[in-house]
Amino acid sequence: MSEPTKAASQPDEPQNIKARIKASYDAIAPAYNAWTVDHFSVRLRYLKEITDQLRPANANSDAASASPLRVLELGCGAGVPVTEKLLVDLAPVHITANDISTGQLDLAREALGEHGEKISTVSTVDWVEGDMMALQFPDASLDAVLGFYSVIHLPQEEQITILERIGRWLKPGTGLFLANFSGDEMKSAIAETWLDQEKGWMYWSGLGVAKTEATLQGAGLKLETSKLEKDTVDGAMFHWVVASRTA
Ligand SMILES: C[S@@+](CC[C@H](N)C(=O)[O-])C[C@H]1O[C@@H](n2cnc3c(N)ncnc32)[C@H](O)[C@@H]1O
Known part of the structure; x- marks a missing residue:
């Protein structure tokens, strides 16, 4: 995806980041969603790494009783x-799906x-704005936490804080994280008119590979x-992580 590389790096964080990101996605959601269809395959490839562990294909799965x-x-x-995809492949699953927009x-x-009923009768989703x-x-209440192209919108210090929280929320020994x-x-990094959208102001940050891993x-x-x-579509570089909560 084109986020960090096409944006201008800035020395400081801007003001009102969250309100501005929300306003931008509210304005550009249809354009973003159409543009990102070409990136679906990379998401699904990484997603399979964790869905295969959470619900192995050879497991004796009676979705109604599990x-x-x-x-x-x-x-x-x-x-x-x-x-x-989660609603189907992890059935039965309860998803808390959060977004600021x-x-x-x-x-x-x-x-x-x-609540996801158009897709599944055994799985449910709560949309949390x-x-x-x-x-x-x-603590220890979640089987998995995922964040595709989203944690990158937090300032560096908040990225550290949310990763620490995720570590506490995941179930020791089995919980999985993908982002x-x-x-x-x-x-x-700031773009004033991301994706050539007049209302497409956008912000990203990154800790770098070593600090994210640490x-x-x-x-x-x-x-x-x-x-x-x-990225195969426009050549931006992303750091993909799958991690498991230690016991
Ligand atoms: C690049 S889009 C990715 C959307 C989706 N995960 C995907 O892969 O297509 C980033 C999403 O994160 C949301 N977002 C940005 N900052 C957020 C925040 N602080 N809290 C919750 N959601 C946020 C945006 O509204 C947007 O829908």
Whole structure:
């Protein structure tokens, strides 16, 4: 994706980041979602790494009687393709799908239903609007946490804080984390008209590979995959991580 590389690096964080990001995604959601269809395959490839561990294909799965997995998706966008795929492949699953953008969540509800019922009768989703930094869960309560192209919108210090929280929320020994980060260390990258959208002001940051890895390990997460991958569509570099919560 084109986020960090086409944006201008800035020495400082701008003001009102969250309100501006929300306003931008509310305005550009249809343009972003159409543009990113070409990036679906990389998401689904990494997603399979964790769905295969959470619900192995050879498991004796009686979806109606199995207990629902509990999954958190950070910055779920319009719910396609990831939330949709989770509802099916992890059934039964309960997903808390969070996003700061009202427009994105409206599109998600339209596509998947108020609680995912357009996709599954055994799995459910709660759409939770707001800053992911306001989320709270009991310790050791989640089977998986995912964040596709979303944690990158937090300032560096908040990225550290949310990774530490994720480590506490995941179930020791079994919990899994999947997300992508900027390939580069950057305090603040800004695009004024991202995707050529007049209302497409956008902000990203990155801790860099070494600090992201160290933060994850400090949060009790063991790296299973930690890989820099050049995006096939426009050549931006992302750091993809799959990690498991240690026992
Ligand atoms: C690049 S889009 C990715 C959407 C989706 N995960 C996907 O892969 O297509 C980033 C999403 O994160 C959301 N977002 C940005 N900052 C956020 C925050 N602080 N809390 C929750 N969601 C946020 C945006 O509204 C947007 O829907």
